[in-house]
Amino acid sequence: MFAYAMRRLGLGATIILVAMMILFSMIYLIPGDPASVALGPRATPEMIAELRSRMGLDDPVLVQFWNFVSSAVQGNLGVEALSGRPVLTVVMEQLPFTLAMVLCSITWAVLLGIPLGCIAAVKRGGFVDRVIGVLSVAVIAVPSFVVAIYALLLFAVHLKWLPAIGAGESGNLKSQLMALILPSLAVGLGWIGYIARLVRASMLETLEAGHIRTARAFGLPERWIIYNYALRIAILPTVTLLGVGIGHMLSSSVFAEIVFARPGIGKLVYEAISTRNYPLVTGAVLVTTAFFVLVNVLADLVIGLLDPRVRASFN
C-alpha cells in the first residue's frame, strides 16, 4: 500500500511538471505584455522596461521555467511585481474560499445523489425510478450558470433569504454558510444527477451479484443488504468520479465566483490572465493542480481501503 501511494505521488509530481510546462508554453504563445498592462497608460517606456526586468521577463523562457520550478520546490512561488506580496500568500488567501465551495458542492452532490441513486435502483422500473431518472438528466442538462442566476434571482433578490454577493462576514460562520448555499448549489447541482445515475447503474449491477443473492438466501434484511453489502461496492466508481469531479468543480468555480462576486482561486486566475499577471497565474495553477493530483491519489487510496480486490492488486 505504501509503495503504491509513493508510486501515485511520483506520477502526480510528473503530472504537475507537465502541466506547468504546458502552462508556460501557452503563456508565452499568447500576445500581451504584462508590464505595460500592469502599469497602465501613464507609464514611461523606462518604467515598463524596469518592471519587465523585475518580473524576469527578459530571460529566455527556459530560464524563466527553471527559475520558477527551482523556487517552487523550495516553497517560493515568487512575488507579485506591483504589490510586492508573495504569490503563495495571495493564492492561499483565496484558496480556502474555493475549497469551501467545492466541498459544499460535493456535499450537496453526495448527500442527495447517492440516496437518489439507491432509491432508483431499488425501485427499478417504477414511477419513483422514472421521476429520479428524469430529474437527474434534467439537472445534468441545465447549464450551471443558468441555475446560478435563477437561484440568485429567486432566493436572494426576490425572497431575500440568502445573500446575492460575497462570502459572508469575516468571523461570522452563519453568514459565511449562508453565502455558500447558492454558489455551491449552482456548482454541485449537475453532480447530483451524475452521481444518482452512476450509483443507480452500479447498484443494479451489484444487486445481481452472487454474494447479494446469497445474503438474501440467508434471509438478511433487504435494507441491511443494500447499505452494507451492495452500496459499499456500488459506491466505488462514485469515489473515482468525485476525484475527477473536484478538478471539474475547481474549473466551474470561476463562473460562480464571478456571478456571486465571491473571492476564490477561479476569479483570481481569470483576472490574472486578463492582466497577464504571470507569476500569479503560474502560482495559482501550480497550487490547484497539486491539490487536484493529491485528491485523486487520495481517491485511489480510499478505493483500496473500501475494496479488498483493489488492495490486493497493489501488491
Next chain:
Amino acid sequence: MKNNETKGFAVNRRQLLVGTGALSLSSLLFPRNASAATGGILRVRSYSDLQVLDPAFMMSQSDQDIMQAIFTKLVARPAGDEWTWAPGDVESIEQLDEKTIAFKLRDQLGFTDGFGQVTADDVKFSFERIADPATGSAYAGDWAVLKEVEVKDTLSGVIHLTGPFAPLWTTTLPGSSGLIVSRKALAEVGGKITTKPVGQSGPYIMKEWQPKQRTVLVKNPDWKYEQGAYDEIHILPIEDEKTAEMGYEAGDLDYTWTAVSSIKRLKENPPADTTVIEKPSLAFVWLGMKNTTAPLDNQNVRRAIQHAIDTAAVVDAAYYGAASTATGIIAPGLSGHRDANLFAYDPDKARELLAAEGAEGITVTLDILNKTERLTAAQVIQANLADVGINCEIRQHDSGTFWNLGGAEADPNFPLQLYLSRFSMYPDPSWATAWFTTEQIGQWNWEHFSSEEFDELNKAGQLELDEAKRDEMYKRMQDIMEESGQYVFLTHEVVGVEYRNSVAPAIMPNAMPLFDKFKPA
C-alpha cells in the same frame, strides 16, 4: 434502568437531526434585512479590488477612491455637477502668482501609527517624491513643473513652479498626486506603500482589507474636523455590473454603478426605496485608423470611412439609447469641448470618395476589446462600411492582448488598421490630448497621427491659464485630429448609479464617488 433515569433529558440521534434541521430552516426562512444601510454601515461597490494605496504608484480608480478618504490634501474636489475645486485640509491656500502657491495646513491633522502631526515638510516630501524621476512614479507628469516646496514653518509652505501649469488646480492638486503622505512612515516601510496604508490622516482610516472581498474604512478617532457620517464604509469589489445590480436588489449594497444597458429599465422601474440617476462620463470612445499601410495610408479612403459611419446609430445600438454621440475627445463641461464634428454621416459622399480613389470593395480589419458594447458598435460600423462597399473583418481580443496591439512591441500577427478604443479621463482637457502627440507613437498613439501644430498646441495648452484661449486651443487640436481622417469620435458614454433613498451620496460630475462625504439622507 439507566435509560429510564435519563429519559427526561435524552435526545436521540433522530431528534437531534430533526431539531438541528428545524433550527437551520427557521434561520434560513427568516428574511434578511432588505436594506444594507443600517447600523451606521454604508456598503458600496468598487470596480475592482485595491492594489496599491500609494499616491505615487496607485493603479486604479478604486485605489484613488480609498486614498481620498484616508489621506489629507491641500485641495479637495467638491461633489456636484461642475468640475471645480475647494480648499482641502488647510486654513488657507492661495495662488500668489502663476508660479507660486502658498498654503497653511490645519493645525490638528495627525498621522496614524504614531507618525505625528501632518506638517508642511510632509507636503514637501509628498509632492517632490512624485516629481522625482528616481521615484519612478507614473504620475511624475502631474508635477512636471514643480521646482520645489519651500517649508516656511511647521504648517506653512510655498509651492514653487518652474512655469504656469493649467492642470494644477483641475487635476494635480485635487487628485491623488495632491495627497499628503508621512515622510517618516514612508521611510519606515521602505519608501512605498502597497496594500497596507501607514500614516493615514483622513476623516476615515482603513481598518481591514479582505482581499477580493471588502475593504473596511472606519471613522478616524483622531480626526478633529467635520466627521464622516457613517461608522464604517464597506467597499466591495465587484467587477461585473449585473452582479452588482443583483447584489443591490438583494439588499447587499447601498450604492452601485449600473450597467449602461440597465439604466433605462431601472429609471422606469427602480427597485424599492431607490434613486436611479445617470451622469455623463469623461471617458471617450473613438474609431481610430492607423495610417501607415494601404489602403488607410490614403487620406481620402479614411475620409470616406469618416463619412460612412452613422455615429448616432452606432452609439444608440451599443449603449441602448442611453449615451449621446461625441463631438471630440473632450467631454461637455470641460474647456475645449466642441459643438459639432467636421465630417458628418454622408454615405453618398463616402461612395464618391471611394470611387474617385478606385477603392470600392476594399477589405479592412477592425480590432476591438471583447466587451458587449464594443462588439455591438463594431457590428453597426461593419454594416455602415458594407453599405458603402467596404468589407470589414471584426477581430475581438481579451484585454491583455488588446492593450498591446498598437504599442512598440505589438504582435505582428495583428497589424492594426481600424480599431475601437476607449480612454478614461481626468477633468482637464490636457489629459485627452496627451496620448495623440508624435511622441506617443509606439505607445498610445496607435493611429500614428502626427501633426506639428497639434504637438505645439498640446504643450502650450498646459501652460495657458486663460480659459477662453485654452478653449480655442483644444478645439483646434480636435479639428486637426479629425481633419487627418484618422478619427471618428463616437461617445463619452454615460454612467448609471442607483442608491437607497436613505443615502445622500457625494459624487463628482462623472459619478465617481467621494466616499468620505456620503451621508444618511
